[in-house]
Amino acid sequence: MVYSNIQKNYDVVIVGGGHNGLIAACYLAKAGKSVLVLEKQDTVGGAVVSRQLFPGIEAKLSIYAYLVGMLPQKIISDLDLNFKFRQRNPASFTPYEKDGKHEGLLISNSDEAITKKSFEQLTGNSEEYQNYFKFHQLQKSLGKHLWHSLLEPMQTREEIKKLFQTEEEKLAWQLFIEQPLGIAIEEFFQSDLVRGLVFTDGTIGTFTHPHDSSLQQNRTFLYHIIANGTGDWCVPVGGMGKLTEELVAQCKKNGVEILNHAEVTQIEPEEQQATVKFEHKNQESYVSGRYVLGTSKKSNVQLIMIIIVGQRKGQL
Template sequence: MKEHHKKYDVIVAGGGHNGLVAASYLAMAGKSVLLLEAQDDLGGATASVQPFPEYEANVSRYSYLVSLLPDQIVRDLGINFRTLERPVASYTPFQQDGRDDGLLVSSEWDDPTAASFRRLTGSDREGQAWREFYGGIAELARRLAPSLLQPLRTAAELKSAIGLPDIWRQLMEVPIGTVIRDQFHDDLVRGVVLTDALIGTFVSADDLQANRCFLYHLIGNGTGQWRVPQGGMGVLVKELSRIAALQGVEIQRQSRVTALETGPMGVRVETESGSRFTAHDLLFAAAPQHLARLRGRPVPDSLEGSQLKINMLLSRLPRLKSGADPRTAFAGTFHVNESYSQLETAWTSARNGVMPQPMPLELYCHTLTDPTILSPELHAKGFHTLTLFGLHTPASLFDTDPVSTKTRAMEAAIASLNQYLLDPIESVLAPCQQGTFAIEVKSPLDLEKDISLPRGNIFHRDLDFPFLTEDEHAVGSRDLPLWGAETDDPHIYLAGAGARRGGGVSGIAGHNAAMAMLAKSASHS
């Protein structure tokens, strides 16, 4: 046991991007901060790695696109990190009347997009519905996003401040499945809309949890635009680590917090290696389920993670059966077997313990927008990375036999994708040593083992709406405004994705926990 005598103002447990954001804000405000990270490396779910030793390809191993990170946090902390716009929002291949085609949606509405909707649906009606629906949401995003970095308001207060009652109702009050069925007629179009409600979220379209997921996928930074992190997600971690160190944050890796005591004077934590540290406050920037265990409290209920993440390096992009240029089709989100009915069937199947067939997927090619993650040689040879995100593959499917189920899941994902490819994906995977190929597969159980995501939940736990319910408001009425980071212990705050308004690569949870703590310490001084 090693007792450290220095008492810090704050200990931040967890060195994912939120922990680093929180630590930097607090150090900039003059607090002494110790950050304890369980792993060898910082970053948590925002890491870049070279998974295939033969190739210089820096892959965003877990999270891969950025939307939710507010410009304000980038400015406040001086983060030197660029994100790049994608010209294509999405491409969805389909087979209709024996022919292969695809629904192309450009990032800005244009003639090819309109023509694509017309070819799929036979008229302009669905395209018009699309523009109206997303136009309304864009306005809501613009008005709602700034509130994410302010103290929480009640639903009624926020609704009235935003002033778009119909769109508010559609997103917060009516199940998103009902809204989508009302607004759109085509099964494929409905599905493309629905996918944003199901990323990492194992529910039916008619569950309000899907609305929460949908909301966070459409309001990021006031635009909802998903952008490519230049240089990969690891650049954000590198930058945040640089800023934290510059501000004087003490960072200790390989320091998993394994015990926690609190009292009127503050907190004391113990790490796996037996070191003990004390501080006035603890910002817990890992999952709330881990905090509950450390405190000997009941673990909060949450959905399990439900996605398969596959990272690939390709020697070239595969050709499509539809004849579309793969450089266009893969430039945005490439949806596979994600019509509305396919998504609902996949959910029912997985709920009954059966791997969905066909598996609904979405793919993304980083290198079409940003080739800098490849060595110049690989880029010149036409290599590309491809990220596959499989939906409705919950952790429970993998429990009994994790290894062979992962193989089956990978095969199901590949079969689903190959339905639309002229060149089967196996034929373009970069070869590695001993007859293997450049493909790595992460099941929800791998995410739990590798980066401590409870049951592989990419948001740590169920997302919440970004406001207080009236009940919470009544219970929470105290002197200080609530930020969604507070716990029932005045010395402990939640600073990770599992805090209210956390989830995704945003830094919002880190910012808000730091603000809550600073507000409290200002009120005491």
């Protein structure tokens, strides 16, 4: 189809101004490309936004995503973002009732003695704590070998598996990659409360069960335990919205155009470019891009990080 009403041509048109779209936009603009971000909402940031929730109180709170663990420091440095995060302590607190008393399992990430004492209070002995400690040690090899791969070309399963060399690393591979997570959790822990706590990292957002043979619980678990290479999830200073603010500032500095109230409804790949159709102020509009980057699986156009390259292949 030939469109006669294209309003402008870009090197790259990005569908969705969530943090992934904004980060991609910054990198591309810094590399000298002309970039347009189309965002259907009135603000950008997607799930990475903060709001002032209490009238008269200046503090802004993250309203969706609220912890940072999967944002590599390299991206912060490359894009010159003024964005900091702090370790949260304790790591977790799980309330429970025992003998009619309200107690809580406290996992500290600064003092092992606190964690040990809290486990002993729950179970009456130190066995569960020792197993928790061992489980945690085994997890570490995953962060060590998988974290860096997030910013590298994707490797095959076999290539990654070869990195797990020691006996402990091979055991970790078996426990966390090869079999449903529930098997390892039940092998290591007796207390239902501890089993539930450990499985939290495998269940968030997946709504599945520990023995799901699709292993989607294992994948969710991996995302959580490799964060920052250590499994540490941190609290952003200034809330998640601070990251979006910084990204928008860098986008503007590097000449990225951002258009809000612009919902993409169709993408038409052609020989040398793709035409992107969107609704803006109740009007149908068109732009073209040599490349189109879609960042949202919820987008109407059903794109999941797909780069449409017209009919061509090659470097941008």
